[in-house]
Amino acid sequence: MTELHKVVRRVSRNPFGHYRKQIVVILEPVDTIAMRLKGTRTIFRAPLSSVYRQLVEWHADAERKRKRDEQKLRRVA
Numbered sequence: 001m002t003e004l005h006k007v008v009r010r011v012s013r014n015p016f017g018h019y020r021k022q023i024v025v026i027l028e029p030v031d032t033i034a035m036r037l038k039g040t041r042t043i044f045r046a047p048l049s050s051v052y053r054q055l056v057e058w059h060a061d062a063e064r065k066r067k068r069d070e071q072k073l074r075r076v077a
Helices: 048-076
Strands: 008-011 023-028 032-037 044-047
Touching: 032 048, 044 048
Parallel strands: none
Antiparallel strands: 008 023, 023 032, 032 044
16 A cells, blocks of 8 residues: 555535535545545545544444334334
């Protein structure tokens, strides 16, 4: 895997929500991810560790919900 030494910018394929603008994702070498809407100046930044932690939490919540729903179905049947 190659280490990140310079800023990398990519644009999403699909427009985002009612804004109808693409999202620009920026990977910065200081282990930060930034996002903004294309054509705007406001940038939202977060450390990669925080983004990863949030993704793991969402995944765990989804798994708990799936298991809970499966148990409810087994009780009804």
